[in-house]
């Protein structure tokens with residue numbers, strides 16, 4: 001092979017970038033556990049156990065996908081405006097909220113700029129910041145995983161541009177309160193409040209968008225509407241900022257299947273919100289069951305998942321591995337603060353029963 005030193009041509013900050021660890025697909029998980037795919041219980045991606053709306057499935061099957069999608073997302077933005085109450089010009093959709101996280105960094109971060117991240121939290125913020133050439137300032141949450149404003153003030157400098165907060169926070173499950181959001185906004189930084197799990201708690205700061213041009217609220221169709229595999233999320237922000245995102249995004253970023261599924265899902269929102277109610281009541285049932293067990297402590301959660309704390313990191317990995325060998329997959333984390341934990345997504349009642357029965361045996 002001719003040698004061109006291809007490795008040396010890769011941008012310095014990307015050559016050895018600290019990457020994101022995504023969840024593996026069901027077929028691989030089944031292979032690892034040595035059981036058929038239909039028997040695995042996948043509780044590692046905070047996906048919706050009831051799947052999408054049948055209306056969305058039907059709409060996707062009819063999409064003429066030889067035609068490009070609308071780059072300005074007119075129907076999507078209008079439907080999301082009707083659903084959220086925000087103006088259509090304040091809304092922009094992405095291929096998942098993940099794409100909007102990436103686009104926000106592209107818009108704001110120059111090499112050397114910093115982002116602030118309240119640890120532990122969703123790892124995509126730090127990952128996308130690094131890909132954009134920014135550096136990541138990790139500010140530890142307090143012992144109850146709340147945001148420490150003094151620690152933030154100590155950490156901000158003139159290179160700090162953006163602060164990201166997931167609310168409810170993935171994976172700890174707690175919310176940020178409105179007063180703290182306002183304190184963050186008053187710093188003048190770009191404040192991104194990621195409400196990916198909004199429908200499970202009904203707490204939002206989207207109503208503050210008209211008052212603050214530095215506020216971005218992110219949402220997704222992945223969780224409440226069961227569209228994770230189609231990749232569609234959205235942001236609510238100042239219309240000027242939306243226009244900048246429109247200018248830099250890939251023109252056809254939300255594909256026609258995702259568009260059709262989103263429109264059908266929003267029309268079928270009452271049925272999907274019934275599923276959300278089932279998940280919330282299952283979350284409360286699982287929380288109560290875990291509280292009864294010795295050797296495990298569930299953190300309270302406002303999302304569709306629960307962070308479970310074990311005695312120590314060795315015990316957490318023993319439980320994780322044992323669950324996996326039975327075909328039950330939960331999420332573990334590499335970060336130091338979460339080494340003695342795993343996160344379990346809320347499944348159907350049958351899945352909860354299988355999970356708690358297995359856990360009971362493993363912890364005995």
Ligand SMILES: Cc1ncc(COP(=O)(O)O)c(C=O)c1O
Nearest residue numbers: 096097098166170196220222233
């Ligand atoms: C807090 C948070 N934000 C964003 C996302 C990604 O959402 P999407 O599937 O729309 O990219 C997730 C997914 O787990 C999440 O937990």
